[in-house]
Amino acid sequence: MRRLAFLGAAALATFSASARADDAPSPAAPPVAPGGAVAAAAPDAGLRDEVARQGEELDDLRAEFDRERRAREHPVLRLSGFLQIDWVVHNQASQDELNGSTGAPLNQDRFTLRRGHVRADVEEGMLLGALELDANTTNGPQVRPIEASVSLRWPEKPDARVPSFLVTAGLMRIPFGFEVQELDYVRPFLERATVLQALFPGEFDLGARFKMRYRFLDMAVAVMNGNPIGAKVFPDLDPVHEKDMVGRVGVDVPIAAGVRFRAGASADAGTGFHLGSPATPNTLVWQDQNGDGLVEPNEIVAVGGSPATPSKTFHRFAVGGDARIVVGVPVLGDLTFRGEAVSGTNLDRGLEVADPVGAAHDLREVGWSGGVTQEITRWGMAGLRYDIYNPNADATQQRAANLVPVDRSYTTVAIMGMVRYRGGRLLVEYDVNRNPLGTGPNGAPTTLADNALTLRGQLVF
Amino acid sequence: MRAVIPILVACLALALAVVGAVACAGVKADAGADAYMLVPGAQFVRGPMPDGSDAGPPVDQLLLVNDDIWAGMENDPVSGVLEPSATAVAIGLQGDVGYWVLTAGVPSIATPEDPSFSASMAFSEGIILGSYTLVARGVDSAGHFGLPSTQVLVAEDSPTNPPPTGDLVITLTWDTESNLALHVLDPTGAEIYWNDQSSEPPQPNASVDAGSYGYIDYDSNAGCVIDGLRREDVIWPNTPPSGQYTVRVDTPALCGQPDANWQVNVVLDGNTIAHASGVAVDADTWGNHGVGSGVLALQFTVP
Numbered sequence: 001m002r003r004l005a006f007l008g009a010a011a012l013a014t015f016s017a018s019a020r021a022d023d024a025p026s027p028a029a030p031p032v033a034p035g036g037a038v039a040a041a042a043p044d045a046g047l048r049d050e051v052a053r054q055g056e057e058l059d060d061l062r063a064e065f066d067r068e069r070r071a072r073e074h075p076v077l078r079l080s081g082f083l084q085i086d087w088v089v090h091n092q093a094s095q096d097e098l099n100g101s102t103g104a105p106l107n108q109d110r111f112t113l114r115r116g117h118v119r120a121d122v123e124e125g126m127l128l129g130a131l132e133l134d135a136n137t138t139n140g141p142q143v144r145p146i147e148a149s150v151s152l153r154w155p156e157k158p159d160a161r162v163p164s165f166l167v168t169a170g171l172m173r174i175p176f177g178f179e180v181q182e183l184d185y186v187r188p189f190l191e192r193a194t195v196l197q198a199l200f201p202g203e204f205d206l207g208a209r210f211k212m213r214y215r216f217l218d219m220a221v222a223v224m225n226g227n228p229i230g231a232k233v234f235p236d237l238d239p240v241h242e243k244d245m246v247g248r249v250g251v252d253v254p255i256a257a258g259v260r261f262r263a264g265a266s267a268d269a270g271t272g273f274h275l276g277s278p279a280t281p282n283t284l285v286w287q288d289q290n291g292d293g294l295v296e297p298n299e300i301v302a303v304g305g306s307p308a309t310p311s312k313t314f315h316r317f318a319v320g321g322d323a324r325i326v327v328g329v330p331v332l333g334d335l336t337f338r339g340e341a342v343s344g345t346n347l348d349r350g351l352e353v354a355d356p357v358g359a360a361h362d363l364r365e366v367g368w369s370g371g372v373t374q375e376i377t378r379w380g381m382a383g384l385r386y387d388i389y390n391p392n393a394d395a396t397q398q399r400a401a402n403l404v405p406v407d408r409s410y411t412t413v414a415i416m417g418m419v420r421y422r423g424g425r426l427l428v429e430y431d432v433n434r435n436p437l438g439t440g441p442n443g444a445p446t447t448l449a450d451n452a453l454t455l456r457g458q459l460v461f
Numbered sequence: 462m463r464a465v466i467p468i469l470v471a472c473l474a475l476a477l478a479v480v481g482a483v484a485c486a487g488v489k490a491d492a493g494a495d496a497y498m499l500v501p502g503a504q505f506v507r508g509p510m511p512d513g514s515d516a517g518p519p520v521d522q523l524l525l526v527n528d529d530i531w532a533g534m535e536n537d538p539v540s541g542v543l544e545p546s547a548t549a550v551a552i553g554l555q556g557d558v559g560y561w562v563l564t565a566g567v568p569s570i571a572t573p574e575d576p577s578f579s580a581s582m583a584f585s586e587g588i589i590l591g592s593y594t595l596v597a598r599g600v601d602s603a604g605h606f607g608l609p610s611t612q613v614l615v616a617e618d619s620p621t622n623p624p625p626t627g628d629l630v631i632t633l634t635w636d637t638e639s640n641l642a643l644h645v646l647d648p649t650g651a652e653i654y655w656n657d658q659s660s661e662p663p664q665p666n667a668s669v670d671a672g673s674y675g676y677i678d679y680d681s682n683a684g685c686v687i688d689g690l691r692r693e694d695v696i697w698p699n700t701p702p703s704g705q706y707t708v709r710v711d712t713p714a715l716c717g718q719p720d721a722n723w724q725v726n727v728v729l730d731g732n733t734i735a736h737a738s739g740v741a742v743d744a745d746t747w748g749n750h751g752v753g754s755g756v757l758a759l760q761f762t763v764p
Binding site for chain 2: 093094097100106399434435439440442447449
């Protein structure tokens with residue numbers, strides 16, 4: 001800005017000097033010929049052209065100066081967003097039936113507005129603000145705030161020579177791992193790894209965050225409610241007064257020509273909530289055992305009441321590590337290897353909600369994912385990812401007289417292909433899912449078929 | 462570029478191999494809602510139960526509280542005792558569209574060496590009256606099915622909601638928990654419905670035989686107080702008046718349901734003489750729902 005003002009002042013000075021030169025009689029003025037004709041017209045015309053050119057430059061500088069002043073007085077507002085429309089061509093779990101307990105349709109073969117985000121960003125010097133709304137039809141039409149935050153940054157303009165700091169409060173991404181913070185329209189696969197969907201459902205939570213970046217190092221630490229927007233219990237609320245601490249420390253360095261290495265370590269520690277129950281009175285229950293519709297003495301059962309049980313809190317935490325290596329392949333584009341691992345205790349809030357009070361033991365969650373993507377020029381990409389998540393590494397099952405350990409793992413192999421053009425993408429992904437939700441002929445848990453073929457159209461604007 | 466293409470092809474082949482290896486694993490998601498017998502909480506397997514053999518564990522005891530079942534029956538307990546090597550039991554009705562798998566539970570005190578099982582059965586609204594064979598087979602950890610243990614179940618009319626009897630019975634049934642109302646205009650000019658539940662006394666100036674009176678037996682889901690019956694009958698216990706009858710179906714409220722598929726059936730002297738069906742939608746809930754309300758279902762004549 002100072003440079004612009006200096007240029008403006010210099011141009012004004014130049015213009016003024018030229019004008020004065022025009023007004024004053026010049027000792028070198030050419031002689032005027034009879035009839036008023038200019039004897040040496042060419043040099044004079046050149047001066048006038050120069051003056052006109054400088055005048056135009058000055059006008060441009062003034063206009064630019066005015067634009068910058070207006071921007072300073074009125075914060076810059078930017079609108080952006082993206083759309084993701086899914087067509088689940090086939091999901092093996094689909095049935096033309098309703099869920100008996102929730103009444104929700106079991107058919108998954110459908111068109112869905114998976115995400116429709118509109119975002120407004122505002123800048124005013126060191127202050128930043130963001131409001132992002134999400135519209136989707138995943139569980140019926142829904143519009144909700146997905147991000148709403150105010151931030152203070154320093155320095156005002158990015159400068160690689162000094163550390164940059166950012167303090168944010170509001171609804172924001174949870175600073176854990178890599179995929180949780182990866183933008184939805186950038187992520188090459190349809191959804192995040194199962195372990196991250198379970199432990200950080202919705203990826204956004206309310207709280208305050210401090211971020212620092214300097215050269216190859218970046219760090220973020222946040223105090224948050226601990227109930228993300230996608231949590232099954234109390235989403236975006238907080239039934240306990242203790243807050244969760246979440247953070248990540250990461251590095252981003254080139255390790256060879258055309259090869260970049262990014263990695264980080266994350267941790268989350270907080271307090272979960274076990275719901276208490278109200279007192280229940282003594283009751284008499286009629287069980288029509290012979291089904292004759294008549295009340296008989298032996299069909300009346302007394303059910304004793306119970307006192308209220310208090311709500312309880314429990315400790316929960318997780319640690320994780322993430323790494324990516326990006327290799328620039330000539331002609332094709334970036335070849336990216338990605339991996340992430342998380343180990344947690346009592347932190348599942350999205351898939352099989354962890355309640356160690358009810359289970360009478362801590363629930364250990366373990367999961368990891370590994371994948372590779374290859375850009376195929378700027379027009380396409382292909383990728384493969386495997387992820388596994390076990391919500392209870394100590395799970396057991398009563399099978400006849402024996403209490404046997406069982407594997408409660410969910411795994412997914414995602415095979416992805418993508419074509420892209422400017423802000424648009426057409427993505428096809430086949431997910432091979434395995435889970436412990438079925439029962440095999442021998443009574444042991446087995447996969448309830450859930451493979452899915454999905455097409456996604458995406459546009460970023 | 463030439464070196465990269467084989468790598469991509471190899472990756473694709475590897476991916477397809479992985480898919481092929483795991484795509485067929487597991488059991489199919491199927492609620493078994495169309496089966497005659499349902500066992501909540503158990504795994505439904507569509508198709509006939511595999512034939513058992515001596516290699517599989519037998520079912521030592523199969524215990525039922527009721528041999529009599531009926532359409533819509535719920536919480537009918539079944540339990541049993543399995544041979545020690547059993548880890549599961551397969552249970553189902555012979556001839557049904559599938560069967561159910563239950564994981565074997567802890568032994569009971571009476572048989573401390575043998576696994577047990579227990580469950581609650583429910584029976585479909587569409588089950589046809591008659592005899593059924595309940596089949597149970599033990600299954601061991603290797604998936605071997607044992608020889609069957611059977612019990613005969615008799616499907617009969619529900620004792621809590623028996624079908625009405627009479628010389629003329631006009632029945633309205635529907636499929637969602639909404640409030641529909643049966644209106645029957647008899648040859649005497651009397652309209653029988655929820656607010657005028659009997660044709661007695663006969664209308665003045667009636668020119669036809671009004672020696673028998675009709676009545677409506679129940680106002681199901683009235684005021685959206687859901688009773689689960691979803692059925693109303695207008696009944697003439699004795700000889701009905703001769704002449705033309707008009708049957709209408711009114712929809713006082715859908716009670717939050719998107720629609721209701723209804724059926725009207727007319728039985729005269731034990732024979733079905735008329736049948737109609739339709740769909741009640743939100744527009745049908747408009748109006749005062751009094752005399753003359755509802756859509757025309759059918760008309761018939763009693764000689």
